[in-house]
Amino acid sequence: MADGLNAASTHWDDRYSGAAFFYGTAPNDFLAEHHRLLAGPVLSLSEGEGRNAVFLAQRGLDVLGVDLSEVGLRKAEQLAAxxxxxxxTLCADLATYTPQAEQFGAVISIFAHLPSSLRQRLYPLVVRSLKPGGIFLLEAYSLDQLPRSTGGPKDADMLMSVDKIRAEWPTLEPLLLRETEREVREGQGHTGLAAVVQFIGRKPA
Structure with missing residues (x-):
């Protein structure tokens, strides 16, 4: 496990090591459209270089960005400044990270693609970490993205679908759940027409 962790950390450190922001500095469009639903504190999973956390902080929210890459998080802090x-920020592996129970008003997961074995462990902990009435917001590439070259992992297990969301978030009330196509232009990392899953769920009060 340690070797796998080190390899993943090195991969993302390398990706974020350039002067430019790999996924840009503008927030994710889906998050920007629905950010008014969110209350703080906000937990951002796989925050990377900070574009989404900084956007929410500019709107007065307390944000904790968790990511495997120390390089990415340093750039996130730089962008915030x-x-x-x-x-x-917290440098942590989502395979072992345990958020505090009933701590967050919202949790966001923007293109945080995880293997199903990791999701099965993490997602119940995320639900537990939400305060009653808290919001979970996710955008991820869908299975239809697999043959495309516009972003996302080339591993069907890590791509999402409406059925996967329903199975993996059974206790959240879905406020929005859909698969759609949209232009995703986020730095050099996400570049063009893409197939995505969008989900907003609310924890029962």
Missing amino acids: ERGVHIR
């Missing part, structure tokens, strides 16, 4: 806001 440049934008005149503060974010909290």
Whole structure:
């Protein structure tokens, strides 16, 4: 497991090591459209270089960005400082990370593609970490993205679907759940027409 962790950490450190922001500095479109549903504190899974955490902090929310890459999180803190806001960051592996129970008003997962074995462990902990009435917001590439070259992993297990969401988030009330196609233009990492799953779920009060 340690070798796998080190390899994954190195992969993302390398990806984020350039001067440019690999996925840009603008927030994810789906998050930007629905951010008013979110209350703090907000937990951002696989935050990367900070674009989404900084966007939410600029709107007055307390945000904790968790990511495997120390390089990415340093850039996230740099971006926050440049934008005149503060974010909290934690370098952690989502395979072992355990968020505190009933701590967050919202949790976001933006293109945080995880293997099903990891999701089975993490997602119940995420639900537990939400306060009653808290919101979970996710956008991920769908299975229809597999043959495309516009972003996302080339592993069907890590891609999402409406059926997977329903099975893996059974206790959340779905406010929005759909598979759709849209233009995703986020730096050099996500570039063009893509097949995505979008989900907003609410924990019962």
